[in-house]
Each structure stands twice: as structure tokens, then as C-alpha cells.
Amino acid sequence: MGPGDLAQVLGPLQAFWSDVHDPALLVGMVGAPDDGAVYRVSDEVALIQSVDFFTPIVDDARDYGAIAAANALSDIYAMGGEPLFALNIGAFPDNLPRSIISEIFLGAAEVVRDAGAVVAGGHTVVDREPKFGLVVTGRVHPDHLTPMTGAQPGDLLLLTKPLGSGIIATAARNDALRDANHLAEAVASMRRLNRGAARAMQGIATAVTDVTGFGLLGHASEMAAASDVAFTLVAPRLPLLSGVIDYAHAGQIAGGLHRNRDHFRAVRVDANVSAPLADVAWDPQTSGGLLIALPSAQLGAFTQRLVDRGESAELIGHVSRGSGVRLVNAVS
Template sequence: MGPEALAHVLRRLHEELPSRPHPAVLVGLEAPDDAAVYQLDEETALVQSVDFFPPVVDDPYAYGAIAAANAMSDIYAMGGEVRFALNLVAFPEGLDPEILVRILKGAAEKVREAGGVVLGGHTVSDREPKFGLAVTGIVHPQRILRKSGARPGDVLVLTKPLGSGVITTALKRDLARPEEVEEAMAWMMRLNKTAARLAVKSNAHAATDVTGFGLLGHAWEMVEASGVGLTLEVGRLPWMRGAQRCAEAEAFAGGLWRNRDFYRPHVALDPSIDERTEALLYDPQTSGGLLLAFAPRDAEAFLARMAEAGEPAWVIGRFEGEPGILVIP
């Protein structure tokens, strides 16, 4: 579902179902965060989310692993740790069931890598395969990461390169090169587990992950929730191999244009930013990295800890001024 349609549905729900928050609900429908949080006691809160989608790559095992990493990313974006998951499966009746075995194996092994376990799930018949997870994790009630905590002077850090959307779209159109797809799959299967743990340790002020609304869509969610502007530097952005080439081939998904139409009014572009680069900034991502807001000194500590752990991270912008996004070279 595109951002405009989703915003309409959520707005109507708020009108039709006035909020009566339960005292244990720490994060619910009242805020556009990545997962729900329900407090159990002074030390523990449940954090829960669900995500599923059609195949983005041809290999069933990789598809399952990518879908699992993507679903668990919402838990990490809240600063949580994964505990268990339930499979969500839609599968055509005439398709070889061994394909589903590979999908489920890829997901189960990725959840195990996260430190969790798959405990069951639900299946339905459908004309197109779809797969994902309902994920449950835990988080300390005083250490929840949200979109709304960015402060003036904070820097914005990204923990995975961009380009999965345009590359997987190119794959569907037989325009992607094998080495480009291989690299994109590796990034999409990479967990945000270490980044989330080190973000909490490094005093991150705010967080979200980059998925279907693209970099600018998810950055705007942080800007709007935090009430502070963002200057984004295109020259600092990391790209997957092949992202620029696939963009030159115009391998853009339909969701990109929906993202651009909805978020463009909140974005000011430097005149030097060309249309192809702008399009990539709205490109829907699958299992993207975390976007994290830090005080500059804490960002330095986070980058150092990430490097020590063998994980990448890039400073891509700064929070300042009135709400809105300025994109500069």
C-alpha cells in the first residue's frame, strides 16, 4: 500500500475508533512508529510487528531469509531484541511445495541467526506467493528507540547502502547483472541486530528503518515526528553496486512514484540534483538499513563500535532548522 492510501486509512481509523490507550501500551496506533510496544514490568516490554510481501528475488531460500530479515528489522528499529516469530504464508496450490520448504528454511535460519525461533504460523492459498513473519521481541521500557527523538544538531546515520529496490526491479525485467543481484541479496539478508544494539549503547536519540517508502519517505517520518528539519547530503550516500546503472535503465518500481508524489511537498532539492538521483531517493527498499539520529560525539562512538564489529555505517545528514528536508550535493 502506498503512503497516501495508508495515511488515509490510519486517519479514518483514528476518527472511527477514538484512542483509549491501555496503561501498558507504550507505543501504539497513535504514533507512526515501526512496532507496537506493550510493557510487562519495570524491566521488560514486548515489541511486536508483522511484515510480508511477494518474492523480490528468484531463489526461494534467499527470499525467505530476506523476508525474515525485513520483518525483524522493525524490532531492531525500536531498539529491541528478537525472541520468536510466526510464519505468514500465501502459496499457489499448483506450485511445487518444495519451494515453500526452501522459503521457510531460509526464514527459520535467519531468525535463528537473530537469536530467536520460529514457533509456527498460518497458510492460505493464493495466486501469487507471499511470505513474511509476525515477530515478537523484547525491549527495556526506558530504552525504546522511536522516530520522534531527533534534536537540532544531531547527525543522521545510515547502516546499509541503498539500491535494493531498483536492482530487484531490474531483475524482474531481465536488466540486472548477476553480481549486482548477488550483492543486493547479501545486503537484504544482513540483519540490523548489531546496529540496533550499538545504537542503544551509543545513546541514539531516534531511529527507523528504510523500507517501502524509500530514504526520503522514512527520513520525513523522523523529521515530522521530531519537529526538526534535515539537511541530507547526496554525496555521502552509499549505493549498492549496480544501483546507478539500473537507474539509468529506468528500472523503477511503481511504488517509487507514489512515494515521490506523497513526500515531495516536504522536500527541497538543490538545483544540481538530477531527476535520476531524485528518483533513487524515493526508491522503495527491502530490508534496508537503520536511520539513526545521534549527537555528533555519540555518532563518532557509534561509528567506531560498528567498525570494530565489522559493520558499515555512514553519516549522511544533519538535523537543523524547521521541519522539512533539504537535499544538497
């Protein structure tokens, strides 16, 4: 569902819960949006729970399951937690071979096990179009949460995965790929867990979100609004998947991109940013990277932690006083 439609349907539900005040519910339906719900169970433990599922983004069944798992786990990592267990959610046509469903489940199981968690069960229904995802439960110390609300003026903004998975997947669906390696690179990125980056940011990050369906600019807009600050992102610094600019120029973009652009009115894209690059910044991502705000004095420590874990991140912008998000072509 697009961000505008989602806001419309959630409004009455948020109003319904607005008079319920449970001090143990640290993050929930009411208040600033975030990547998962958080419930304190003791002074030292809070549970994080999130759910995510979607239709196939790739043809390979095992890759589909693996990507769905990495995508669902990402919300736990974005909030500073570690996953404990997951439940499968599946909707499959009656005529889909059972071997394909098993491959989807196995792909997810491999990634969940790699994350140090387990798949403990699930639920399936019959549907005309395949859908798969997971409910993930994780834990975090309540004092170590990394919500979207803490970015401060002077912070730097870093992104831990390249952009463009939605555009690459659209090109693949339309048989418009110019190089099979472009899809392979995108699949590898989507399968990769955000675990290493999440551990590297512990005790350093002031605010975090993962970049998924609302695209970089949409999620940046939510994070800036939640923190009551302004973000400036530098277009030439954005990490990109190979070939994505050419595919964007050729019009290989999904409808979600237009919905993102139409909804997030607090985003300004400078006129000298190329249209294809702006499209990539709006592109809905699946299992995208973490957008991390941290103090400039901590950049060196964070970078070294990433290197120690075989990870990387690109410095893509900064935080200032004000509101909204601006995508610029160069640092002013």
C-alpha cells in the same frame, strides 16, 4: 500499499481508537508512526510486535524467505529491541511445488535462528500470487526504546546499508541486469540483519527508523515530522549498491517510487541533485538499513562500536530546527 492510500485507510481506524488510553501501550495506532507496537508488561520489560510480508523480490526461494525474515526482524532492531520469536505468514498458489514452500520457510528459519530467536508457528492460505513474511515479537527495556520521535537539532544522521535494492530487483525482473554480481550484492545486503548496528547504537541514538518501502526520503520525512525537526541529507554521501545509478538512469524503477515521491510533500530535492540519484533516494527498499540520529559528540563512540562488530555506517546528513527534509548536492 502506497503511503497516500495507507494514510487514507488508517485515518478512520486511528479515530476509532483515539479515545482509548491504555498507559501500558507505549506505541500504538494513535500518535506518531513508528516501526512497531510496544506494550509495557513490567517496569523492566516491554514487548515489541511487528508484521511484514510481501511478494517475491528475488527468484531463489531460500533467499526470498531469508530476506523476508531479515526485513521483519528489522523493525524490532529499529526500536532498540531483541527478537524473541516469530510466526510465519504465507500465501501460496495450489500449484506451487511444496519443495519451494519448504525452501522459503527454511530461508526464513536460518535468519531467525541467526538472530537468536525461534519460529514458533504460523498460518498459510491459498492465493494466486505467493506472499510471505513474519510476525515478530521482541522485548526491550521501556527506558531503552529508540522511537522516531527523539531527533534533536545538531544531531547527525547515519545510514547503515546501501540504497537501491528496489531498483536492482526491478532490473532483475525485467532481465535488464548488466552484471549478475549486482543482484548478488543486493541479496547479500537484504539478507543481512540490522542486529550489529542496533546494538552499537544502544544508549547513543536519539531517534531511529529502518528504511523500507517508503524509501530513504519517505522514512526520513516521517522521522523528521515525528521529532518536529528538519533533516538535511547530502546526496553524494548516500551509500549505493553497485550499478544502481545506471539502472535508475535506464528507467528500471518500480511504481512505489513514484507513489513515495507524490505523497511526501515535505521533501525538497535541490535542482542540482541528479535525477537518477534522487530516484535512488526515493526507491522503496526491502530489508534496508537503519537511519540513525545521534549527537555529534557520540559519533566516535558509535563508529568504534560498529567496527568492533564488523559493521559500518555512512554519515549522510544532519538535524536542524525547522521542518521537512531537504536533499542537497553538497554541504552548504
